[in-house]
Amino acid sequence: MTKSRLFPLLRLLVITYVLLCVIVGVFQRRIIYFPFYKTEAGMLAKAAELGCQPWRAPDGTIIGWTNGRHEPPAANRLVLFHGNAGYALMRTHYIDGFGKLDGGRLWEVYLFEYPGFGARSGKLGQESFIEAGSQAIDALKAADSRPIYLLGESLGSGLASALAQCRPKDVAGLFLLTPYARLGDVAVRRFGFLPVRQMLRDPWDNVTALHDYRGPMAMLIAGQDEVVTAAQGRLLYDSYAGPKRLWTDPGATHNTVNFSVYAPWWHEVSDFLLDDTRPHLSSP
Template sequence: MLRLRRMLILILATFGSLYLVLCVVVFALQRSLLYPAPKGTPPLAESDGFSRLPLEGGLYVDLFHLPAPPGAPTVVHFHGNGEEVLTQMGLGSLMQARGLGFLTVEYPGYGASPGHPTEEGIYAAAEAALAWLRAKGVSAEQTVLSGRSLGTGVAVEMARRGHGSRVMLVSPYTSIPDIGATAFPFLPVRLLARDRYDTASKAAAVKLPVLIIHGEEDTLIPVDMGRRLGTLFPQAVVETVAGAGHNDVLEDPGKVYRHRMASFALGEP
């Protein structure tokens, strides 16, 4: 009996040690998992809509800007965690064709921008980009905040800080810990998460009109998260896309939901 007890203790201690090691590894590597930043992008020339925005500490991020016609809103878009500024040009061109301005900002550590992405660092880059837009005469009332996937958390935080008049969220999540808990239910993700992007806790403070677009077959961020957020924002409309997943929700041949975003940004029904 004593021998069996010792064996059980040894087994439990071994599993406990392995579990602790796994938690330490996840804690150490979580930002590389959360921010799979595209690499190898050459520095962008400051022309054709691209500009370089200095940040504190000698860092900088790239901007892509298409000015709005006089009096028209500007869509400020925050991209997903596997995207970069260069991949947003098509969305910008569509918004411009619909009579809107467009601005998208790179994240630290993404594309040609130096540094490492963190929640606070991305917020700082977003606020710097919005200040840059204000200096060009675009007011908060003329600004429509937009985000996709990871960028939805950035858009909501900027809205909470008073930077826009409308908000568009494509494939949004309630919080990063919620996503982690869904993907890794056997880990104490809520204790380990360093970057939280807690949209659910901020939603009630965002009194602006909100459009949520979510693919019904999204296996990365469940559509139920988008639906839940629709009940938390005071003025939200939720539109789910049948047959669409996480990466193709805006990529239908007719760009139906990109045009839906443009109509919402223009204040059309």
């Protein structure tokens, strides 16, 4: 090929690559987050159908859903931060699994809704989610003094870890399900031909976030995870210096973890988290 033909071709390839970088950079949050939308009236109807009640902020805004209080109230509160698709009410299996342990006396489960998901307004993104998550913890603390645990599912492991980092005295423990170590690593695996680490606006670095946290951490990984990979979960688990325990669903892919109420890990995870004496909450 002559130089007269080679240079225009190279120029076209460079322009195409730069345009691809720009497109991915501009629309990256639409690639990371997959919110489903529904009107508030529709969400309330769906919640009633599922036996859930709205979880409201002090100003009356619906920020999630809960299984409601028992009498006497459950001893502990568990806040779910769900994966990147759908909305919180699609995760009522956590209410069935944790909320019914010991006749409902152990866990009051809250399904947190991200800004921009379901009927909740707001911006998609790490900063917006952390601010909303911190406000949710404030609301729970204002309501009563029962311990607050966080459950991060997939993408939600980033928010759970970030809140443990910035609110360590308020987070009694963590359960991370199909988590990643760093979102940048996941992005590189899928878009390695682009400089994604430099482009990423929401890095969600769980290894760094949990570096100084010392509460109990339970983790469940899917052995055949094709999205974040089991290796990402093991890397995060190995990096954690606090009390920890790992469960593996060997044959499960990212979205086929066994959520049957008869799965033994519900009880085992609950027992592990509650056996901890939470010294990290009282240390200076």
